[in-house]
Amino acid sequence: MNPSTTEPPSTQSRKADHIRICLEEDVQCRQATSGLENYRFTHCCLPELDYQDIDLKAKFLHKQLGAPILISSMTGGTSQAGMINQRLAQVAQQYNLAMGVGSQRVAVEKPEVADTFAMRKYAPDALLFANLGAVQLNYEYGLEQCLKAIDILQANALILHINPLQECIQPRGDKNFRGLFDKINNLCSKLPLPVIAKEVGNGISVHMAQKLIEAGVAAIDVAGTGGTSWAKVESERAENSLQQRLGRTFSDWGLSTAECITSIRAIAPDIPLIASGGLRHGLDAGKAIALGANLAGFAMPFLKAAADSEEAVDELAQILIAELKTVLFCTGNQNLKQLQNSDSLIG
Numbered sequence: 001m002n003p004s005t006t007e008p009p010s011t012q013s014r015k016a017d018h019i020r021i022c023l024e025e026d027v028q029c030r031q032a033t034s035g036l037e038n039y040r041f042t043h044c045c046l047p048e049l050d051y052q053d054i055d056l057k058a059k060f061l062h063k064q065l066g067a068p069i070l071i072s073s074m075t076g077g078t079s080q081a082g083m084i085n086q087r088l089a090q091v092a093q094q095y096n097l098a099m100g101v102g103s104q105r106v107a108v109e110k111p112e113v114a115d116t117f118a119m120r121k122y123a124p125d126a127l128l129f130a131n132l133g134a135v136q137l138n139y140e141y142g143l144e145q146c147l148k149a150i151d152i153l154q155a156n157a158l159i160l161h162i163n164p165l166q167e168c169i170q171p172r173g174d175k176n177f178r179g180l181f182d183k184i185n186n187l188c189s190k191l192p193l194p195v196i197a198k199e200v201g202n203g204i205s206v207h208m209a210q211k212l213i214e215a216g217v218a219a220i221d222v223a224g225t226g227g228t229s230w231a232k233v234e235s236e237r238a239e240n241s242l243q244q245r246l247g248r249t250f251s252d253w254g255l256s257t258a259e260c261i262t263s264i265r266a267i268a269p270d271i272p273l274i275a276s277g278g279l280r281h282g283l284d285a286g287k288a289i290a291l292g293a294n295l296a297g298f299a300m301p302f303l304k305a306a307a308d309s310e311e312a313v314d315e316l317a318q319i320l321i322a323e324l325k326t327v328l329f330c331t332g333n334q335n336l337k338q339l340q341n342s343d344s345l346i347g
């Protein structure tokens with residue numbers, strides 16, 4: 001979709017391309033999976049619970065949520081993106097879920113599109129995450145731009161997305177990642193809100209997680225493989241055969257969501273941890289939480305629903321919640337803590 005009547009600047013048209021490609025093309029990983037399919041729950045035939053007592057409440061970064069579900073960072077910057085964000089924000093408010101917006105670089109540079117990210121008015125009580133690319137810290141971004149992104153959304157925390165593979169493939173990608181740990185460290189010490197480090201579908205290794213924690217991030221979203229492949233998305237936008245070939249070659253690159261969660265949780269028992277990348281239903285969310293995640297993030301499923309209608313987003317939230325409750329009920333666990341402390345998951 002052309003976002004405006006005039007020639008759009010490149011960051012804005014990229015946003016429109018991403019939505020169109022994600023909705024129209026097959027951009028899911030082909031062979032790489034989330035790893036969650038390797039786990040099964042033990043069925044409990046006598047849960048000794050009343051279903052109505054199942055409690056999905058979760059705490060993340062000191063905020064109480066109705067369910068451990070994150071609508072992952074996706075978009076903003078065009079009128080279509082603004083509508084998608086609004087539909088997502090209303091549902092985040094309705095069910096008390098967490099929500100992220102897409103990279104706000106376009107709004108920092110073009111204040112007239114800031115309202116397509118300004119979701120606080122639709123979600124006054126929700127846990128909202130601002131979003132900027134970590135690599136922008138090497139391209140003249142600093143505390144001021146981060147505060148601006150937070151201010152636009154009136155966010156509770158800032159996600160710094162880390163996307164080296166995507167930058168390699170996309171036209172004119174920002175590929176200088178040198179010195180970023182120090183810059184993240186500096187930002188974390190100055191920003192008055194928590195910083196969350198997040199990949200975009202290639203995963204965060206235990207070694208990188210350790211260094212990010214040392215740099216001061218308050219939480220990690222592993223965004224592993226198995227779902228949307230940004231190499232594939234960018235190969236669909238390629239301007240030449242080299243970019244197209246790169247995107248195809250690396251379409252399944254990365255670490256699975258399950259392996260990231262288990263390995264990071266093993267060395268950092270207390271770090272707030274988000275599982276995302278390839279989660280497609282509440283059963284996936286249940287497995288990710290049983291493996292040690294605090295929140296389960298979904299991007300593509302919410303994009304498809306939001307592009308459809310307000311009702312579709314509402315219905316998706318209800319389905320995810322019902323699926324997650326069913327996991328708890330049929331494993332005999334009343335709440336998320338019990339699920340995490342149980343031996344219900346085998347794999």
Ligand SMILES: Cc1cc2nc3c(=O)[nH]c(=O)nc-3n(C[C@H](O)[C@H](O)[C@H](O)COP(=O)(O)O)c2cc1C
Nearest residue numbers: 072073074102103161200223227228277278299300
């Ligand atoms: C249309 C679209 C745009 C996205 N834009 C961003 C972004 O700006 N910043 C970010 O951190 N992640 C972005 N992502 C990545 C998602 O947050 C998520 O990490 C990734 O898609 C894997 O999750 P999934 O398999 O549920 O789609 C985007 C995803 C989609 C589908």
